[in-house]
Amino acid sequence: MVLADLGRKLNAALSSLNRAPVVDEKVLDALLKEVCAALLESDVNVKLVAQLRQKVKTKVKAALEGGADKGKEQNRRNVVQKAIFDELVGLVDPGVEPYKPKKGHPNVIMAVGLQGNGKTTTCTKLAVYYQKRGFKSAIVCADTFRAGAFDQTRQSATKAKVAYFGSYTETDPVTIAAQGVAKFKKERFDVIIVDTSGRHKQESELFREMVQIGEAVQPDMTVMVLDASIGQAAEAQARAFKESANFGAIIVTKMDGHAKGGGAISAVAATQTPIIFLGVGEHLHDLDKFSPQPFISKLLGLGDVQGLVEH
Amino acid sequence: LGSIFSRLTGSKVLTEEDLKPVLEAMKQHLMKKNVAKEIADKVCDDVGQSLVGKKVGGFQSTTSAVRQALSNSITRILTPKTSTDLLLSIRTKLSTPVAASQKRLPYSITFVGVNGVGKSTNLSKVCFWLIQNGFRVLIAACDTFRSGAVEQLRVHVRNLGMLGVDGATNSKGRVELYERGYGKDAAGIAREAIAYGRDNDFDVVLIDTAGRMQDNEPLMRALAKLVATNNPDKIIFVGEALVGNEAVDQLTKFDRALRDFSAASGGQERGIDGMLVTKWDTVDDKVGAALSMTYVTGQPIIFVGCGQTYTDLRQLRVANVVQAILSD
Ligand SMILES: Nc1nc2c(ncn2[C@@H]2O[C@H](COP(=O)(O)OP(=O)(O)OP(=O)(O)O)[C@@H](O)[C@H]2O)c(=O)[nH]1
Ligand SMILES: Nc1nc2c(ncn2[C@@H]2O[C@H](COP(=O)(O)OP(=O)(O)OP(=O)(O)O)[C@@H](O)[C@H]2O)c(=O)[nH]1
Ligand SMILES: [Mg+2]
Ligand SMILES: [Mg+2]
16 A cells, blocks of 8 residues: 555665765755655645645754754754654544444444445455454445445345345335344344445535435444545545545555555545555455554564654 | 746746746646646656747746647647547448358447446446447446346346337337356357347447456456457447546556457457546546546547436547646
């Protein structure tokens, strides 16, 4: 993903910093240029990148003027490295704890997102994930719009051996969602996952429907499913979904490809919502748990970046 | 965009030095419009080169010179170099005489692309449009992998069959689904479908394929095989307007995989013939993906998908796209 990839690029950029005899503004600018180019190539929001550049410069300047360098080049280098690193960490870690399903309680999870981003696939993966951990899991197909949506859920849930609910005749997704959740609650399921149609902020009618489904099922956690390849539209769409659905977690799909997921990271930054899983393939088990802290620690383990935590 | 140019004032011959900050701002602007970074870099280089040494008089004319150069460059990239008249292409093939002993082959179009971009939905929109234009269309369900893929097309075919065209109350007989369920070899089903289309007087066969990641080698090979064995009349790459920098990698790798395989198997070398850009309705004026895609392939955008109903299919209006990209 973008930060792992960046870890490598950052390393290269920082080692050039280490080779520079003095750390002056020119060196800092060159370094920032490389870092920002890498971020932009990974689809991180253009404005966000510009802000990051500015913040790092301000921080470094303040630290150096405050005497943080104590006149030594190595200390100056560390000031620069830490400033960049902190900003990168800030991108992916909103510092918010996501909801954790509890046993002996019907945990309702609702999936929302743009068309084709992987909601239905991810719902099954989630059900499999929780089922394996001892939660009796079920899926409710509240997508009455997409052609073949219920068949998709039926086939993949059957393959995954998880319970499912849906209808070929009912056209109101709110009704289906309410019926399905009520049924599975009555049958004492632990995790009830509600799959919804794809939608986008430009169609307010679709957003209204999403709000109504939410009101009907009262989810414990709403998840926004986001495709790793999304570009500059990510921020505005994520903001709009946040406003209407107030999702509490993000799942980034299709991370098995070449995409770096910078658009998704911009959504994290724009909505202050953590990523909880990464989708890494089309199969049932292609789901990786994601939590910012261990991810960052791993990043910290990368060569030259090591040692920054001590500051 | 105006503010970018306001830094250039006075009457003079433009130098690289003058242009540097302007081009940098222009690059940022293009990226905000969702043009891939690599493409934004290249476009700005082109614009810079076309302006260095140009004599400009005063702020006003500098502004318009730079704006004009950018507009020209984008327009040139987006303007199709090959025909986008699909109807003509189909009619030409259908009216080309064949030997008396042979039956005419239907015109075939294969839709390819990464997962979830809208291949099946937009294939159905194209089908609707072809029916409206009087053709009999067979849809080949060659996504034999994704759950519900076959049923998805079955629903579309049923819907399309019920829509009346040309005063008829429905389009029954004008559209049919060719499917062999799941788990089978897609290339083989496509071949059977084309043969079925030929024997049953269908004019066009639309081949739906499974979505795949561009660097999933086994899947890319399988797709290349489908293309090489069936040699469709058109290979349409379906990409979404939402895609960012990945547009470049997707198109490069799909095109290369198809070419390498078709060349290696001794057939005619085939690559992507054109693009269909979907989800246009979800990006406001951030339409830069269209520029990235056409820059990479040099192929035209044949259709734009702008919604989720059968009529949400448009032709690309180059002037509108240029305007959206230039707008603040
Ligand atoms: N390679 C890969 N493909 C994925 C992943 N997640 C989903 N997909 C594929 O993406 C495509 C779309 O997935 P869906 O689950 O149908 O997406 P959706 O969000 O439910 O789509 P709508 O309901 O139409 O909005 C399918 O081809 C999936 O197999 C992933 O992590 N990796
Ligand atoms: N807003 C909008 N949604 C679209 C458009 N085209 C397709 N979609 C939606 O995108 C989602 C995915 O469409 P599909 O046609 O299933 O995509 P696909 O490429 O065939 O997906 P796979 O076969 O799973 O790879 C569906 O919810 C479609 O309704 C479009 O132009 N605008
Ligand atoms: Mg779905
Ligand atoms: Mg499909």
